[in-house]
Amino acid sequence: MATRKGRPKRIETDQESARQSLIDAARQSFAQEGFEKVSIRKIAQVAGVDAAMIRYYFGSKAGLFEATVQETLAPVIAQFQTTIDPQVPLNPLRLMQAYYRMIAATPMLPKLIQQVLNQQDSPEAFAILSASVDNIIKRSENWIKAFTQHNQINPNLNPDWIRLSFISLMVFPILAPKYIQNKLGVEVNEDWLMALAEHNQTLLEEGLFTFSNQSPNDNNDRREP
Amino acid sequence: MATRKGRPKRIETDQESARQSLIDAARQSFAQEGFEKVSIRKIAQVAGVDAAMIRYYFGSKAGLFEATVQETLAPVIAQFQTTIDPQVPLNPLRLMQAYYRMIAATPMLPKLIQQVLNQQDSPEAFAILSASVDNIIKRSENWIKAFTQHNQINPNLNPDWIRLSFISLMVFPILAPKYIQNKLGVEVNEDWLMALAEHNQTLLEEGLFTFSNQSPNDNNDRREP
């Protein structure tokens, strides 16, 4: 931004502060290319700022990642947590919708989360995430237990894995590689995500077929007896 | 391996060739840490070989990645393709089982595939993969069309997305970050995967609940009317 050295004159236009520009550029770059692949020089260039500003504001590249993830996740997770607030029992559809609204508002979130979860860098961000995950897991345990006790869950399923199934349906579409997303007609925006939530719920409730207990084999399938 | 310079004496023990050691080390390292993160020196060290061997056999780091992915994928994909051979109509359960057998035999495959699909490096490997994906997508189209024409698919579902659902259930568990896998009790070995295949199929066929069309809300759920 600043063309010459020294502290820039205060200007009252709406251009972002250098710090914020860096966070924005970092969020974008880290999500797209991953922590290792992007250089601080590239990020600084995208932000239109000298690379030394990263040290000034965040201490290091890792610090920038930390701050980026935290400032991106924190508000959105907080919002998410209130949406599924503990006063109201956990409802899978509502959980999924809350999650999808969160994603729609910040599309690069999934990739960022994936990175935090994979490379254990950024302990702060990891703490935020794992706390949220633990919360959901914990509450879903009660949910499943209640349903199991009332024999409402299909006895042919492994009850330990229905959370896995639920999360698979919920998360994979928005986490899949772009190539796969294109092949499968994935389009991450609010409308599409809300429709997918309905689709997923219907699938979980009713199954894939018109007539239950019908095998999904091909018409002329010849399987071993 | 060789301690001193020059071509090593031929030895009849069963130790691998340097080339093979490199491929093995690379497969391991690339899958665990990603292309950018691992250095050729690290790979060479794991392989017990000088880093210059990478240039000698593969030309470059990218060449090593290419060769690694190709030599890892090619045989396994070929096997996979025959398992779902075109003579026999595509059966989802069989497809999933074939896929899981492939994964069980080569556990680092999913991460490798993910990398190839994400970073467009390694055009050869990408070609192998996309050919296989295209094949499956194409054949599943027929499968879905047939079912749709006979009104066998739940009309409340979006037929364009049932492949997405299927693949979500199939792929996410083995692709999820380790942290999530642990939380959800994922354990990638043949037995577990085969059981998961059954679970997934049951879920798709019958849905989650004992009584169809029952809403999965909490008992005392208070949702907006």
Next chain:
DNA sequence: GCTTATATTCATCAATGGATGAATTAATAA
């Protein structure tokens, strides 16, 4: 046996990347 091809290590180069201190300019406090 001599020559050529093969397989291997070693030393090093050039590029890239992250980190850092200094210089510079503006805002703010005393």
Next chain:
DNA sequence: TTATTAATTCATCCATTGATGAATATAAGC
């Protein structure tokens, strides 16, 4: 007004990395 603090660029250092050209030792062909 002056001294201090804040915000910024610039030049540069140092480590890591991928690539490369020897040098060296064995195997293989004639």
